[in-house]
Amino acid sequence: MAAPGGYGGPPPQQWNAGMGPPPSDFRQGQGPPRQPLAQGPPQRGPPPMQGMPQFQGYGQVGGFGQMAPMPPPPPPPPPQGKPPSMEFTDLANLDEAACKSAMIEHVNQNCCYGKKPANEMNLSKAIGLTALHYTLETFCEGRDTGYVNEPYRGGPVDGPQNGPPPPPWAIPCQPNGMFETHTKEMEVPHTATVRPCHDCDARGYHRCWRCGGDGRCSCHTCGGDGRITCDTCDGYRQMKCYIKLTVTYTNHNEDHIIERTDMPDELVRHAKGETIFEQVMTQVFPITSYPVREINDNSVRLVNSHRSAFPNERQLQQRQRLRAVPVTEANYTWEDFSSRFWVYGLERKVHAPDYPQQCFGGNLLELQITKHDSVIKRTLALTQIYNSSKPQ
Ligand SMILES: [Zn+2]
Numbered sequence: 001m002a003a004p005g006g007y008g009g010p011p012p013q014q015w016n017a018g019m020g021p022p023p024s025d026f027r028q029g030q031g032p033p034r035q036p037l038a039q040g041p042p043q044r045g046p047p048p049m050q051g052m053p054q055f056q057g058y059g060q061v062g063g064f065g066q067m068a069p070m071p072p073p074p075p076p077p078p079p080q081g082k083p084p085s086m087e088f089t090d091l092a093n094l095d096e097a098a099c100k101s102a103m104i105e106h107v108n109q110n111c112c113y114g115k116k117p118a119n120e121m122n123l124s125k126a127i128g129l130t131a132l133h134y135t136l137e138t139f140c141e142g143r144d145t146g147y148v149n150e151p152y153r154g155g156p157v158d159g160p161q162n163g164p165p166p167p168p169w170a171i172p173c174q175p176n177g178m179f180e181t182h183t184k185e186m187e188v189p190h191t192a193t194v195r196p197c198h199d200c201d202a203r204g205y206h207r208c209w210r211c212g213g214d215g216r217c218s219c220h221t222c223g224g225d226g227r228i229t230c231d232t233c234d235g236y237r238q239m240k241c242y243i244k245l246t247v248t249y250t251n252h253n254e255d256h257i258i259e260r261t262d263m264p265d266e267l268v269r270h271a272k273g274e275t276i277f278e279q280v281m282t283q284v285f286p287i288t289s290y291p292v293r294e295i296n297d298n299s300v301r302l303v304n305s306h307r308s309a310f311p312n313e314r315q316l317q318q319r320q321r322l323r324a325v326p327v328t329e330a331n332y333t334w335e336d337f338s339s340r341f342w343v344y345g346l347e348r349k350v351h352a353p354d355y356p357q358q359c360f361g362g363n364l365l366e367l368q369i370t371k372h373d374s375v376i377k378r379t380l381a382l383t384q385i386y387n388s389s390k391p392q
């Protein structure tokens with residue numbers, strides 16, 4: 001017959017204040033040891049590792065509250081043979097009229113921008129320079145194990161009596177989605193044991209830290225009982241200890257941007273573009289035959305660096321992508337003001353840091369740029385109503 005609270009026995013009973021009077025000699029100092037009176041509940045440490053069962057394949061398991069990485073199986077050899085044929089597509093850029101209509105659209109969507117310059121500006125020339133955005137994603141899996149303990153509230157316990165635990169990398173676990181960073185946690189089969197609570201010596205309660213167990217009727221912490229429920233076992237007297245497995249899926253993402261205009265390159269990263277090449281494999285072959293050598297060089301560099309960059313993880317899948325993002329630089333004049341702006345992305349976003357009429361903090365900002373010996377000098381002036389003022 002199983003002991004109460006043991007494997008498959010009746011559910012253990014939780015200790016609660018008022019379940020009965022404390023042992024007759026409790027007030028004389030028997031039972032839980034007296035501690036110096038405190039302002040708050042005492043800090044309690046993890047249970048001792050002493051006496052925990054040892055498991056084959058788990059020599060490097062972390063102690064209570066510590067997760068330790070489990071070395072992954074050796075990686076497969078790099079892909080052999082001829083790389084699959086790589087086909088690339090390309091796309092056209094915008095002309096002056098398309099740039100101007102993108103600017104008018106941008107200003108219309110932005111209540112802070114005066115519409116006058118967009119409608120009246122003259123575009124002298126538009127230079128289309130397609131930006132290239134190469135990304136390499138390496139989707140990896142890491143496994144960590146460590147001991148955890150929790151109050152044993154009853155129910156089946158999957159312990160060593162059911163056989164040896166499977167090795168850490170043999171436990172089935174599937175990612176929720178490829179190329180998505182997330183974690184999963186589970187109990188390692190056959191590692192659970194039920195042990196007496198180390199904090200309260202399986203009493204389910206502690207001597208009250210405020211009144212020392214004297215049970216003063218004015219003590220609000222124990223309500224005059226002299227005892228308080230053990231936080232560690234939640235009054236259940238026993239703890240279930242087991243090895244927890246944490247599986248971490250990480251999408252390692254690196255990229256390289258080629259953008260030839262003076263627009264900040266990073267704007268290309270989140271702009272829509274056309275995919276001119278994509279490959280998903282366990283291990284991709286780097287791009288070597290694209291007409292732009294800088295792309296080939298950086299594809300080889302990133303693929304090679306990812307091969308050894310994550311030694312504690314198993315590589316599940318790789319994806320490389322080459323996107324073409326249209327970027328058009330447009331030069332324009334408006335009244336005696338001249339500058340340039342950029343239209344980028346398939347969604348035709350506009351980057352116009354020098355746009356003549358922008359408001360700031362609710363006021364319209366007039367921004368004047370004059371060119372002197374190739375030095376750009378800026379003068380800023382605030383106006384309340386943009387239509388009534390013009391750059392000087
Ligand atoms: Zn008390």
Ligand SMILES: [Zn+2]
Nearest residue numbers: 197200230233
């Ligand atoms: Zn306890």
